[in-house]
Amino acid sequence: MNWHAIWAIYVYEMKRFFRTLMESLLSPVISTTLYFVVFGAAIGSRISEVEGVSYGAFIVPGLIMLSVMTQGISNASFGIYFPKFIGTIFELLSAPVNFLEVVIGYVGAAATKALMIGVVILLTAWFFVDLRIAHPGAMLAFLILTCVSFSLFGFIIGIWAENFQQLQLIPLLVITPLVFLGGAFYSISMLPPAWQTVTLFNPVVYLVSGFRWAFFGMADVPVAASLAAIAIFTGLCLLAVYAIFRTGYRIRS
Amino acid sequence: MTAIVEVSGLTKTYKGGFQALKGVDLAIEEGEILALLGPNGAGKTTLISALCGIVQPTGGTARVGGFDVVEDYRGARAMIGLVPQEVALEPFEKVINTVRFSRGLFGYGKDEALIERILRQLSLWDKRHARIRELSGGMKRRVLIAKALCHEPRVLFLDEPTAGVDVELRRDMWDVVAELKAQGVTIILTTHYIEEAEAIADRVAVINGGQILLVEEKAALMRRMGCKELTIELTEPVAALPEALARWDLRLGAGGETLIYAYSTQGEGTGITRLLQDLSAAGLGLRDLATTQSSLEDIFVGLIKEGGA
Numbered sequence: 001m002n003w004h005a006i007w008a009i010y011v012y013e014m015k016r017f018f019r020t021l022m023e024s025l026l027s028p029v030i031s032t033t034l035y036f037v038v039f040g041a042a043i044g045s046r047i048s049e050v051e052g053v054s055y056g057a058f059i060v061p062g063l064i065m066l067s068v069m070t071q072g073i074s075n076a077s078f079g080i081y082f083p084k085f086i087g088t089i090f091e092l093l094s095a096p097v098n099f100l101e102v103v104i105g106y107v108g109a110a111a112t113k114a115l116m117i118g119v120v121i122l123l124t125a126w127f128f129v130d131l132r133i134a135h136p137g138a139m140l141a142f143l144i145l146t147c148v149s150f151s152l153f154g155f156i157i158g159i160w161a162e163n164f165q166q167l168q169l170i171p172l173l174v175i176t177p178l179v180f181l182g183g184a185f186y187s188i189s190m191l192p193p194a195w196q197t198v199t200l201f202n203p204v205v206y207l208v209s210g211f212r213w214a215f216f217g218m219a220d221v222p223v224a225a226s227l228a229a230i231a232i233f234t235g236l237c238l239l240a241v242y243a244i245f246r247t248g249y250r251i252r253s
Numbered sequence: 254m255t256a257i258v259e260v261s262g263l264t265k266t267y268k269g270g271f272q273a274l275k276g277v278d279l280a281i282e283e284g285e286i287l288a289l290l291g292p293n294g295a296g297k298t299t300l301i302s303a304l305c306g307i308v309q310p311t312g313g314t315a316r317v318g319g320f321d322v323v324e325d326y327r328g329a330r331a332m333i334g335l336v337p338q339e340v341a342l343e344p345f346e347k348v349i350n351t352v353r354f355s356r357g358l359f360g361y362g363k364d365e366a367l368i369e370r371i372l373r374q375l376s377l378w379d380k381r382h383a384r385i386r387e388l389s390g391g392m393k394r395r396v397l398i399a400k401a402l403c404h405e406p407r408v409l410f411l412d413e414p415t416a417g418v419d420v421e422l423r424r425d426m427w428d429v430v431a432e433l434k435a436q437g438v439t440i441i442l443t444t445h446y447i448e449e450a451e452a453i454a455d456r457v458a459v460i461n462g463g464q465i466l467l468v469e470e471k472a473a474l475m476r477r478m479g480c481k482e483l484t485i486e487l488t489e490p491v492a493a494l495p496e497a498l499a500r501w502d503l504r505l506g507a508g509g510e511t512l513i514y515a516y517s518t519q520g521e522g523t524g525i526t527r528l529l530q531d532l533s534a535a536g537l538g539l540r541d542l543a544t545t546q547s548s549l550e551d552i553f554v555g556l557i558k559e560g561g562a
Contacts, residue, residue: 008357087341094305094335095358096327253308
């Protein structure tokens with residue numbers, strides 16, 4: 001294992017994050033604040049509690065998940081797409097590194113950035129609502145697993161993308177709608193029965209539900225199902241990355 | 254001398270069916286400077302890319318320092334430094350950080366003394382904290398060289414390193430190449446500037462249509478294939494060549510004031526003495542004599558034309 005190379009990629013990517021620290025952190029903090037104002041204040045005035053939890057606190061896990069997923073994807077996809085775009089990818093291809101080391105470096109950095117943003121949003125939320133975390137260990141585990149799996153997904157998008165428009169396509173057209181329809185701002189028990197069944201086909205429901213359980217001890221779906229969902233998603237991403245590694249898809253001609 | 258780069262029957266066919274390399278055989282000796290010459294699309298960059306791991310060969314074998322570039326890619330790539338044709342650098346990164354990054358990628362820990370030595374050698378030390386986008390084109394090229402050297406490679410590929418660079422900087426680069434050669438680094442250089450190959454290469458390989466046409470020691474090549482020309486300036490211009498000189502392969506220069514005689518130095522004699530005697534017998538007065546030798550460029554153009562015929 002070329003640990004120096006993994007560390008070099010990781011540090012290089014993290015430096016990019018710290019170069020634009022204000023932009024990187026400010027944007028999700030402002031978005032979160034807006035969500036609290038719009039959903040917490042406007043809708044929260046009509047829905048005071050959901051299953052014994054104030055509405056403002058109830059949406060916090062969903063908000064964190066939304067940011068962590070989109071940030072994980074955008075950081076990892078940009079991280080690997082940018083060298084392709086400016087041509088510096090030759091350096092990775094001609095270095096004595098294997099694809100696994102490259103993936104660990106880029107995905108590790110992207111997941112770290114997403115985790116940091118998730119923590120900042122959590123701290124921001126504390127300014128607005130009274131929060132309690134029933135299972136801190138599980139919360140951290142869900143958070144880290146989500147950061148890693150969605151960064152892996154972002155890495156795949158970055159390899160696949162041939163232009164900046166494609167880079168934005170999946171996060172905008174797939175992830176954001178899935179999170180909004182995945183119980184980030186409501187409990188699926190609040191939906192009509194038919195829609196509850198439809199919602200169960202949305203994988204994000206399982207992630208948000210598991211994460212929310214870690215906070216409040218209540219879940220829309222069993223925690224085991226949430227763990228299985230994130231394990232399956234991570235497994236699929238790893239398989240896709242392995243296939244890219246074997247074929248050199250869109251990297252090595 | 255032992256071969257540090259051994260290429261045997263190397264082929265590369267791209268997805269669209271274009272065959273960029275058609276069974277390339279090449280052996281590059283340790284410590285030499287080999288100039289790889291060829292017109293656009295000849296296969297120079299594909300060959301270098303295949304050796305460095307950027308392109309997957311479709312057939313044949315290539316070894317660097319005894320390591321197969323596909324099977325033992327870590328060993329092979331660890332020995333290689335690559336300066337690509339395009340100036341590909343992250344514009345927002347600082348010079349020193351991008352060099353540190355390259356060293357890390359090759360599996361080495363920090364060595365600030367080495368990086369300082371390389372940056373000083375390339376006149377970049379004062380710019381170490383400058384961002385890449387603030388540098389001139391020539392400096393960016395030097396950064397690429399610094400990145401390629403920071404893991405102390407034994408084989409350095411320079412893919413048109415002086416393209417678009419001014420004359421002064423080009424000569425600076427030649428000095429750097431000479432220093433590296435003195436340190437025992439093997440250098441493979443592709444260039445469009447034949448004078449560059451002529452100035453710094455030990456051997457010349459000519460590639461065209463994905464095939465190596467020739468590999469030869471530069472001086473021997475110039476001796477073997479180069480020819481000289483004697484330009485004879487006459488005291489009085491002539492309208493046509495006198496009949497007495499018909500047996501000589503002479504060309505009449507513009508205005509009839511000069512005669513040009515092409516000859517080889519490889520034969521037993523050049524014929525110059527007898528030619529001058531015949532000129533005198535024909536009643537032609539001589540004002541001056543000058544000789545010129547064909548350049549590597551003339552030889553290269555001749556080879557490419559021959560290969561294309």
